[in-house]
Amino acid sequence: MLNTIGARPLAQQSYTQDLDAGSPPFLSIRGLDKRFGSFSALRNISLDVKAGEFVCFLGPSGCGKSTLLRVIAGLERQSAGTISSMGEDISHLPPAQRHCGILFQSYALFPNLNVRKNIIYGLRNSRMKSSEIDSKLAELLDLIDLRGSEKKYPAQLSGGQQQRVALARAIAPSPRLLLLDEPLSALDAKVRVHLRQQIRDLQKRLGLTTIMVTHDQEEALSMADRIVAMNEGKIEQIGTPMDIYHAPRTLFVADFVGKMNVLQGGVAGRRLSIGSVDMAVPDQYDTQNNQGQVVACIRPEHVRLVACDRDAGEPGGLSATVTNLEFLGSFWRVTLIVSDLSGAAMSVDCTSREMAHTPLTVGQTVRAVLPLQELCIYPATGSPNQPKGGAQ
Numbered sequence: 001m002l003n004t005i006g007a008r009p010l011a012q013q014s015y016t017q018d019l020d021a022g023s024p025p026f027l028s029i030r031g032l033d034k035r036f037g038s039f040s041a042l043r044n045i046s047l048d049v050k051a052g053e054f055v056c057f058l059g060p061s062g063c064g065k066s067t068l069l070r071v072i073a074g075l076e077r078q079s080a081g082t083i084s085s086m087g088e089d090i091s092h093l094p095p096a097q098r099h100c101g102i103l104f105q106s107y108a109l110f111p112n113l114n115v116r117k118n119i120i121y122g123l124r125n126s127r128m129k130s131s132e133i134d135s136k137l138a139e140l141l142d143l144i145d146l147r148g149s150e151k152k153y154p155a156q157l158s159g160g161q162q163q164r165v166a167l168a169r170a171i172a173p174s175p176r177l178l179l180l181d182e183p184l185s186a187l188d189a190k191v192r193v194h195l196r197q198q199i200r201d202l203q204k205r206l207g208l209t210t211i212m213v214t215h216d217q218e219e220a221l222s223m224a225d226r227i228v229a230m231n232e233g234k235i236e237q238i239g240t241p242m243d244i245y246h247a248p249r250t251l252f253v254a255d256f257v258g259k260m261n262v263l264q265g266g267v268a269g270r271r272l273s274i275g276s277v278d279m280a281v282p283d284q285y286d287t288q289n290n291q292g293q294v295v296a297c298i299r300p301e302h303v304r305l306v307a308c309d310r311d312a313g314e315p316g317g318l319s320a321t322v323t324n325l326e327f328l329g330s331f332w333r334v335t336l337i338v339s340d341l342s343g344a345a346m347s348v349d350c351t352s353r354e355m356a357h358t359p360l361t362v363g364q365t366v367r368a369v370l371p372l373q374e375l376c377i378y379p380a381t382g383s384p385n386q387p388k389g390g391a392q
Contacts, residue, residue, distance in 0.1 A: 024084075024086070024087045025048035025049060025050055025051075026049055026050055026051040026052075026053070026085065026086060026176075026177075026209050027048065027049040027072070027083070027084070027085050027177065027209070027211075028048050028049075028082075028083070028084040028085075029045055029046055029047050029048075029072070029081065029082070029083050029084075030046050030081055030082050030084075031044055031045075031046060031080060031081040031082070032044070032045040032046070032068070032071065032078050032080070032081030032082075032083070033045075033078065033079045033080040033081055034064075034067055034068075034071055034076065034078050034079050034233075035079045040233055041064050041067045041233050042064045042067055042068055042071070042078075042233045043232075043233045043234050044081075044234070045068060045081070045234075045235060046081075046235075047228060047235065047238060049209060049211065050209075051207075051209055052207045052208070052209055053209055053210075053225045053226065054200065054203055054204075054210045054212070054223060054224055054225045055210070055211045055212070055224060055225065055226050055227075055228060056211075056212050056213075056214055056219070056220040056223060056224035056226075056227050056228065057069065057211065057212070057213045057214070057228050057230060058214060058215070058217065058220040058227050058228065058229050058230065058244075058257070059215065059229060059230035059231055059236075059256075060215060060231065060256065061215060063230040063231050063232060063233065064230055064232070064233040064234075065213045065215075065228075065230050066181055066182075066213050068213075068230075069179055069181055069211060069213050071083070072098075072100070072177075072179065072211065073095055073098065073100050073102055073179055074090075074093060074094055074095035074097075074098050074100075075095055077092075078091065085098070085099075085176065085177070086176075098177075099175050099176040099177065100175050100176070100177045100178070100179050101170035101171050101172075101173065101175035101177070101178045101179065102170060102178075102179045102180075102181070103166050103167055103170045103178070103179070103180050103181070103183045104181045104182075104183070105181055105182045105183065105185055105186060106186075107162050107163055107165070107166035107183075108166070109154040109162055109165060109166060109169075110154075111153065111154050111155060112153075113153070114150065114151050114152060114153050115141075115146065115149050115150050115151070115152050115153075115154075115157075115165055116137060116150040116151065118154070118165055118166075118169055119137055119140055119141075119165060119168045119169050119172055120133055120136075120137055120172060121169060122169060122172050122173045123136070123172055123173060126173070136172065137150070137172075140168040140171070140172060141168070143168065143202055143205075144164035144165070144167060144168045144198075144202075145164070145198075146161060146164060146165065146168075149161070158191075159186060159187050159188075159191065160187060160191040160194070160195055163183060163184070163187065163195060164195070164198070166183075167183070167199065167202070171206070171208065175208075176209065177208075177209050177210070177211070178203070178208050178209070178210040178211070179210075179211050179212075180199075180210065180211070180212040180213065181212075181213045182213055182214055182215070183199075183212070184196060184199075184214075184216075184219065185214075185215075185216070192219075196219055196222060196223055197222075199223070200222075200223050212224075217256070217257050217258060220241070220244075221241040221244070221245060221257075221258075222241075224240075224241055225240070226238060226239060226240055227239060227240070227241055227243075227244045229244060229252075229253045229256070229257065231252050231256070236249065236250050236252050236253050237249040237250065237253050244257055245257060245258055247376070248297070248376055250378070251295055251297070251378045254297045254376055254378070255297070258299065259299065259300050259347060259349075260297050260298070260299060260300075261297065261298050261299070261300060261303070261346050261347060262295055262296075262297050263275075263295070263296045263297070263298070263341060263344065263346070264293070264294075264295065264296075264341065264344075264380070265293075265294050265295070265296045265377075266292060266293055266294060267281060267290060267291055267292065267294050267377075268291065268292075269291075272294070272296070272372075272377070274296050274318070274341070274370065275318050275338065275340030275341045276318065276319070276340045277317065277318060277340070277370060279372055280372075290379050292379075292380070293379070293380035294377050294378060294379055294380055295377070295378045295379070295380050296370075296375050296376070296377050297375065297376045297377075297378070298370055298371075298374055298375050298376070299349075299374065300333065300347040300348050300349040301331075301349040302370075302371060302374035303346070303348045303349075303368050303369070303370060304368070304369040304371070305334065305348055305350065305360070305366045305367070305368060305369075306366060306367045306369055307358065307364070307366055307367075308365045308366060308367060317367030317368055317369040317370075318338050318340040318341065318346075318367065318368045318370070319338070319339050319340050319365070319367060320336035320337060320338040320339065320340070320346065320365070320366055320367070320368050321336065321337050321339065321363065321364070321365055321366075322334060322335070322336060322360050322361065322362055322363065322364045322365075322366060323335050323336065323337050323345075323362060323363075324362065325360060325361075325362060329352075330351070330352060331349045331350060331351050331352060332349070332350045332351075332352065332355050332360075333347055333348070333349055334347070334348040334349070334350055334360060335347055336348060336366070336368060338368065346368060348368065
């Protein structure tokens with residue numbers, strides 16, 4: 001796991017090394033800006049996408065991820081920068097010449113056309129014979145598991161079925177690149193989980209290079225080969241789901257992706273202090289320019305709880321009181337008030353087996369042990385050494 005104080009993140013190192021050195025990336029974006037009047041929606045975006053890769057643009061509403069997708073599709077014109085596909089500059093090509101299939105949050109199926117006519121709509125002006133179109137339709141219906149529904153109209157389909165028809169329509173013309181703009185956000189949670197696996201399986205089967213926009217962290221972590229984490233029109237980090245979750249490059253990524261405890265601390269020399277806990281800072285930390293106030297982040301599942309009346313054989317730990325116990329099926333989320341941190345709240349995830357073996361009760365005093373190897377450390381907000389987001 002990466003522990004960060006001014007160090008170059010492993011996520012970015014692996015990203016650079018994973019690209020095939022001998023061939024150009026499938027999609028290459030360099031120095032992309034997009035301005036709407038005086039507002040900068042995208043700032044100096046640079047990234048590469050490999051052939052057959054599933055990439056997710058992840059970030060909060062308004063971060064620029066949908067704008068970036070629309071610029072790639074040619075639906076918006078960039079203010080600066082270039083876009084290349086398979087070595088060809090497509091920066092100024094119209095959408096029809098970029099060979100993209102697009103699926104938006106609103107499926108935009110034609111209500112007066114049945115499933116068959118909706119799917120083959122994009123093939124109307126092709127030179128394919130009727131028999132070839134019928135053969136392709138049959139193949140697509142099998143892919144989306146809707147064989148026998150050709151004559152149904154959108155109003156006769158569930159939301160999940162409509163989404164699959166829209167997906168089949170997007171891939172019917174055999175696009176080079178599939179662009180998905182929050183395609184699952186209108187569906188209920190159970191259908192969404194089922195369909196994201198179907199989309200991922202279909203993408204793998206076709207080997208289709210895909211970019212998906214989402215603000216759903218679980219969706220991005222479960223579907224993507226790589227995630228592009230965005231904030232305020234900039235790229236904060238590019239990496240695999242494991243990189244993004246376990247090795248967040250910036251405080252924004254650490255706090256946005258998954259549940260994270262954000263604790264105030266300080267670095268003095270080679271020592272890190274968090275409340276009453278004082279520990280050595282490992283040699284890989286660059287503390288030369290990062291002295292003083294810091295923010296230490298740790299996932300709830302990495303904190304270990306020790307009852308104060310038990311000897312766990314571990315020194316240290318923050319003194320805390322259990323204030324809430326929330327049963328979430330496979331684990332319990334324990335809420336603590338940490339007296340060593342002026343009453344700051346902390347979340348800890350304990351497995352159901354751990355809780356059965358050593359039950360906790362509200363009001364109980366415990367020690368919260370913070371494994372050093374699981375901490376991610378950043379200069380405190382407002383510090384001149386605060387990690388900055390930017391194109392990578």
